[in-house]
Amino acid sequence: MHPDADVAEALPRVYRRVLDAIGRLERLGGRREAARLRRTAAEVYGGPWNAKSHRSLEAILARAETVVLEHERRAATAPLRSV
8 A cells, every 4th residue: 555545545444444443342341442542543544644554543453453352252251240
């Protein structure tokens, strides 16, 4: 991903995927990590739109998805609480 036109098309899509993953993380109770990831993603998205930014957002997305999976695994193995 080098040409500026490709980055200009791809960056909003990747950012949207990041925000979606962060939303899932928040719903799973990972609010602190979600806030940190959102802040970092916004800084990247608000900076220059280039290949480095694209790679950074992809890395943030990967981290967010990993943390979501960790939360989902914990939730699936947690004992049920009686109300």
